[in-house]
Amino acid sequence: MSRPAQLRRPAHTADRRRAHALPAPGRPRHAMSRGTTEVDFVKLSPTCNTTLLVTSRHPVRQYRAIAETLLRAEHVHAEQVGFILPAQSPEAQVRLHMAGDEFCANATMALAALHAATQGLHGPVELRLEVSGAADLLDCRVERQDPGYRCQLASPLPIRIDPYPFQGATAGAAMVRYADAVHLVIECSGHDAVLRERAEQAATQLGNSEGVSVVGVMLYDPVRGELAPLVNVPALGSLVWEGSCGSGTASLGAYLAARAQAPVSAAVRQPGGTMHVQADYGCGKVTGLRVAGQVAIVAEGTAFIHG
Numbered sequence: 001m002s003r004p005a006q007l008r009r010p011a012h013t014a015d016r017r018r019a020h021a022l023p024a025p026g027r028p029r030h031a032m033s034r035g036t037t038e039v040d041f042v043k044l045s046p047t048c049n050t051t052l053l054v055t056s057r058h059p060v061r062q063y064r065a066i067a068e069t070l071l072r073a074e075h076v077h078a079e080q081v082g083f084i085l086p087a088q089s090p091e092a093q094v095r096l097h098m099a100g101d102e103f104c105a106n107a108t109m110a111l112a113a114l115h116a117a118t119q120g121l122h123g124p125v126e127l128r129l130e131v132s133g134a135a136d137l138l139d140c141r142v143e144r145q146d147p148g149y150r151c152q153l154a155s156p157l158p159i160r161i162d163p164y165p166f167q168g169a170t171a172g173a174a175m176v177r178y179a180d181a182v183h184l185v186i187e188c189s190g191h192d193a194v195l196r197e198r199a200e201q202a203a204t205q206l207g208n209s210e211g212v213s214v215v216g217v218m219l220y221d222p223v224r225g226e227l228a229p230l231v232n233v234p235a236l237g238s239l240v241w242e243g244s245c246g247s248g249t250a251s252l253g254a255y256l257a258a259r260a261q262a263p264v265s266a267a268v269r270q271p272g273g274t275m276h277v278q279a280d281y282g283c284g285k286v287t288g289l290r291v292a293g294q295v296a297i298v299a300e301g302t303a304f305i306h307g
Contacts (some may be wrong), residue, residue: 018212039066043078043299046106046151047051048243048272050078050298053096053107053114062096067099068236069305077302078232081106084114087130092137095130099253100233101216103133103181105246105291109151112140113295116149123149133180133213148296155250155289161258166202168195171222172259176251182206183216183251191219191228199230200239207234218248224303226269227252243272246291253277254286 040056067081085095123143141152166173171187199217219228229245257264257279264279280288
């Protein structure tokens with residue numbers, strides 16, 4: 001989509017159904033069976049961490065079932081799903097609720113880019129967002145940069161950072177803990193099949209034992225400045241090696257700042273591209289985290305969930 005600023009404002013599902021009642025010439029009429037759910041969505045690519053944002057309204061109890069279907073390779077296919085809602089706070093522009101109740105930095109930046117596009121905001125503009133898994137409103141700076149948007153998000157701060165033993169770590173590993181998430185950061189020299197298998201086992205075990213909405217295992221090669229992010233959302237049974245992970249990039253920044261006991265600014269190469277993190281440090285703790293990446297709007301449409 002070459003001109004995302006012209007995206008129409010998302011319509012409610014009922015409105016879209018009326019629009020489909022009389023298809024345009026040459027447009028096929030879809031005969032939907034009884035019980036079919038129509039889901040309006042926009043697909044975005046925040047540093048290749050493919051994200052579906054649902055713009056139609058659905059009962060919260062259906063979020064996980066809708067997401068599980070949309071994520072499948074034979075369906076729309078993406079790495080994560082969030083639902084756009086009106087903001088509850090008068091200080092926020094819009095709200096995002098992830099399908100697994102988790103916080104996701106990349107999905108939050110995708111929301112900011114989509115809001116800027118639908119409102120015709122070229123930026124730079126500062127948005128305040130409500131997001132599941134985050135207790136406070138989050139600030140995101142958005143600027144149009146063809147063919148997409150550059151976003152910088154102030155990410156939630158960790159509660160604490162604890163050393164964590166992990167076989168295969170070359171320089172160290174630590175658990176970065178949040179109120180409803182844990183990210184295991186592992187320094188390593190590359191990531192062969194054996195290390196990736198250990199990471200998957202750790203992500204599964206932590207998902208079973210930690211009682212949080214999301215578990216990340218971040219394999220970081222400090223020599224190459226490369227991060228391989230693995231994300232487990234237990235509520236969805238989702239275990240994915242992602243194109244990039246904004247929350248994991250923030251956790252890496254927090255880990256590096258805590259280890260150095262000093263502020264850190266780093267470019268972090270990931271399979272889907274490069275993200276940037278800035279971590280402030282003072283009085284013995286991380287005092288600020290900001291992650292930045294590129295967001296492209298790649299598709300818009302209606303998905304059909306049968307049964």
